[in-house]
Amino acid sequence: MSGAILKAEGVGRSFGSLRVLDGLELEASPGEFLGIIGRSGTGKSTLLGILGTHDLEFEGRLELDGRDVKSSTPAGLASMRRDILGYVFQDFHLLPELTALENAILPAVFSGRDAESARNSAIDVMDQLGVRIDSTPTAMLSRGERQRVAVARGLVNRPGVLLADEPSASLDDDNENILFDMLDGLRRRQGFTLIAVVHSRAVLSRADRVLELREGRLRPAERNVPPEGGSAP
Ligand SMILES: Nc1ncnc2c1ncn2[C@@H]1O[C@H](COP(=O)(O)OP(=O)(O)O)[C@@H](O)[C@H]1O
Ligand SMILES: [Mg+2]
Numbered sequence: 001m002s003g004a005i006l007k008a009e010g011v012g013r014s015f016g017s018l019r020v021l022d023g024l025e026l027e028a029s030p031g032e033f034l035g036i037i038g039r040s041g042t043g044k045s046t047l048l049g050i051l052g053t054h055d056l057e058f059e060g061r062l063e064l065d066g067r068d069v070k071s072s073t074p075a076g077l078a079s080m081r082r083d084i085l086g087y088v089f090q091d092f093h094l095l096p097e098l099t100a101l102e103n104a105i106l107p108a109v110f111s112g113r114d115a116e117s118a119r120n121s122a123i124d125v126m127d128q129l130g131v132r133i134d135s136t137p138t139a140m141l142s143r144g145e146r147q148r149v150a151v152a153r154g155l156v157n158r159p160g161v162l163l164a165d166e167p168s169a170s171l172d173d174d175n176e177n178i179l180f181d182m183l184d185g186l187r188r189r190q191g192f193t194l195i196a197v198v199h200s201r202a203v204l205s206r207a208d209r210v211l212e213l214r215e216g217r218l219r220p221a222e223r224n225v226p227p228e229g230g231s232a233p
Contacts, residue, residue, distance in 0.1 A: 005030045005160050005193050010060035013046055020046050022216030033194045035207035042213045044197045048165045082111035086159030088167045092150040096139035100131050103138055104152040125152045164196035173200035
């Protein structure tokens with residue numbers, strides 16, 4: 001065993017005749033911050049969908065905390081999603097009519113935790129992120145606040161790995177940097193592995209490693225070259 005929290009070996013994924021991932025290798029250590037870059041359409045979201053166990057139609061092997069994903073039972077997969085993985089999506093995927101707390105608590109409730117422990121975890125992480133706990137529907141919050149709610153929701157089950165797919169896609173570099181300030185601080189305190197698709201050079205300079213997705217594989221990125229493409233404005 002390598003001690004990796006996440007390990008992908010020979011991962012391939014095609015959509016019809018489109019070969020998106022091909023022989024991809026990745027190992028992430030506990031607590032590591034991995035930045036992923038790559039032009040638009042190279043398969044970054046496809047990769048995060050596989051790492052997050054949303055997409056099981058891939059070739060090759062994926063291990064999360066030493067457990068093989070493909071050979072897992074539905075109950076095993078559910079427990080990996082609950083105990084190992086957290087997600088922050090590009091467009092947040094929050095429920096607009098619920099409050100920040102109600103949104104943040106959802107993964108804890110879905111994972112079957114008792115109401116009080118779920119609530120305490122959500123309040124704790126919201127506190128750390130400076131998210132107000134009141135009765136305002138999430139739809140009424142500012143974009144920055146909604147983003148922090150999305151981060152709180154991603155961390156409520158204390159995941160070993162937080163997957164973030166362009167969590168700052170519609171923000172400028174300054175605001176992306178502010179978001180990653182928070183994420184990085186939480187990572188240092190809680191010790192989760194952060195695997196994030198990012199654009200700004202300031203953010204990438206915080207990462208322990210930056211990998212570029214190209215021609216279906218990940219390779220160490222040239223740190224001096226500005227990242228290309230993506231959906232930055
Ligand atoms: N479910 C799908 N069905 C068909 N094609 C897809 C699907 N998901 C992604 N693709 C295609 O795979 C390629 C990679 O997409 P994506 O992973 O979203 O790239 P990125 O996140 O790097 O911009 C694109 O050409 C996209 O159109
Ligand atoms: Mg994408």
